[in-house]
Amino acid sequence: MSMLRGFLLLILFLLVGESLSFMLDWPISGSVIGMITLTTWLMLRGHVSQDLVAASQPLIAFLTMLIMPGVVGVFFLGAQLAGQWLAIAISLIVGTLLSVLTTLLLMNRFTRAVSESESHD
Amino acid sequence: MTDLALRWQTLPAHLADTPLLSTALTLFAFMLGARLFQVIKQPGWCPPILIASSLLALLIWVLPIGYQDYYQGAAWLMLLLGPATVALGVPLYQQFHHIRALWRPVLITLPPAAMLAAAYSVALAWWLGASPNVVASLAPKSVTAPIALGITEQIGGSASLMMGGLLITGVVATLAISLLAPRLGVTDERVIGFTLGVNGHAIGTVRAFEISAAAGAFASLGMGLTGIFTAIFLPIAWQLLAFPMP
Numbered sequence: 001m002s003m004l005r006g007f008l009l010l011i012l013f014l015l016v017g018e019s020l021s022f023m024l025d026w027p028i029s030g031s032v033i034g035m036i037t038l039t040t041w042l043m044l045r046g047h048v049s050q051d052l053v054a055a056s057q058p059l060i061a062f063l064t065m066l067i068m069p070g071v072v073g074v075f076f077l078g079a080q081l082a083g084q085w086l087a088i089a090i091s092l093i094v095g096t097l098l099s100v101l102t103t104l105l106l107m108n109r110f111t112r113a114v115s116e117s118e119s120h121d
Numbered sequence: 122m123t124d125l126a127l128r129w130q131t132l133p134a135h136l137a138d139t140p141l142l143s144t145a146l147t148l149f150a151f152m153l154g155a156r157l158f159q160v161i162k163q164p165g166w167c168p169p170i171l172i173a174s175s176l177l178a179l180l181i182w183v184l185p186i187g188y189q190d191y192y193q194g195a196a197w198l199m200l201l202l203g204p205a206t207v208a209l210g211v212p213l214y215q216q217f218h219h220i221r222a223l224w225r226p227v228l229i230t231l232p233p234a235a236m237l238a239a240a241y242s243v244a245l246a247w248w249l250g251a252s253p254n255v256v257a258s259l260a261p262k263s264v265t266a267p268i269a270l271g272i273t274e275q276i277g278g279s280a281s282l283m284m285g286g287l288l289i290t291g292v293v294a295t296l297a298i299s300l301l302a303p304r305l306g307v308t309d310e311r312v313i314g315f316t317l318g319v320n321g322h323a324i325g326t327v328r329a330f331e332i333s334a335a336a337g338a339f340a341s342l343g344m345g346l347t348g349i350f351t352a353i354f355l356p357i358a359w360q361l362l363a364f365p366m367p
Contacts, residue, residue: 007204010204013210014203014204014207028349028352029206029267029268030203031203031204031205032265032267032345034203034210035206035208035209035213037210038207038210038211042210042211043217052211053211056208056209056211057208059201059208060327061330062151062205063205064151064173064327065147065148065198066198066201066202066266067287067288067323068147068170068177068195069143069192069198069199070192070199070266070280070281070284071284071288072178072188072191073192073280073284073285074284074285075174075182076178076188076281077285080279081255081282084250084251087245087251088251088255088259088286089289091241091245091246091259092242092259092286093289095242095244095262096238096241096242096262096289096293096294096320097293097297098237099242099263099320100294100297100320101297101301102233102234103230103234103237103238103316103320104298104305104307104312104316106229106233106234107226107227107230107312108307108309108312110230111309111311113226114222114225114226
């Protein structure tokens with residue numbers, strides 16, 4: 001029952017997120033609002049129940065499996081995108097390499113600045 | 122006897138009408154992918170999701186079912202993405218002390234990082250002559266699937282190509298970090314985790330949890346924030362740049 005109770009809690013937060021997203025007409029999906037609401041709720045409570053851990057751990061472990069039905073569709077697009085595959089591949093691969101490089105450098109620089117200022121205190 | 126033979130012939134079509142076959146194929150491919158990943162000694166350049174998706178595509182192609190039939194049966198799995206995304210709130214809370222210590226670098230890095238994650242690829246695709254539809258499909262490539270699907274509804278593009286872009290982006294982001302982080306001398310797991318989440322969405326986040334709980338929490342944070350930021354910023358950018366919207 002523990003895992004089921006946790007799953008129900010996750011669904012309830014998803015419902016809250018979905019309702020907020022709809023009512024306020026936000027472009028953010030209900031699941032992300034649910035995630036933020038859950039984190040906020042846990043912080044106010046100060047601890048996380050075993051139920052919630054039991055339900056969330058397997059779901060997080062299988063996160064990539066859950067996108068597989070959509071992702072695998074790319075293997076069946078072939079003819080529709082004839083002539084554009086090279087542009088798609090280059091922009092995805094080079095674009096991602098560049099953006100990873102940028103994020104790493106920015107985040108590393110600012111994190112170091114914080115660590116250094118802390119060590120000066 | 123002929124009745125039985127006839128039924129045997131129509132069995133694949135019957136099973137393809139139920140979610141059973143598609144679900145079994147997905148679980149099987151995912152587990153086999155994870156297994157093969159262990160066997161080939163967990164290479165950073167080939168995450169389990171890439172092996173699993175290729176296997177799944179091969180299975181669908183070999184079996185007498187089409188991708189559309191498969192997708193109809195397996196689509197319910199994607200519904201679980203909702204509760205799974207909410208579940209990321211748990212590690213986020215558990216690792217919150219780490220995040221509190223770095224809230225300033227996180228908030229400064231996020232806007233340029235999330236904007237550039239989309240902008241580099243959009244600019245490259247545009248420059249290489251991709252159609253507006255393709256450019257729109259690639260724009261949400263670093264955003265977690267439930268939000269990315271919403272963005273595609275707003276700015277247009279093909280959902281299948283967008284999801285394929287997610288796969289390639291997640292795989293390349295994972296690979297790029299294992300290549301670049303040591304060369305740039307970045308060893309801070311919080312920085313590596315955040316970079317994985319911002320650029321590699323769920324695929325990067327799963328990789329970050331393999332590194333450590335702290336890296337996973339920073340990846341969840343990066344993924345969530347990138348999703349929120351991009352969902353707001355991309356439709357506005359599309360309007361400003363006067364790209365065609367549906």
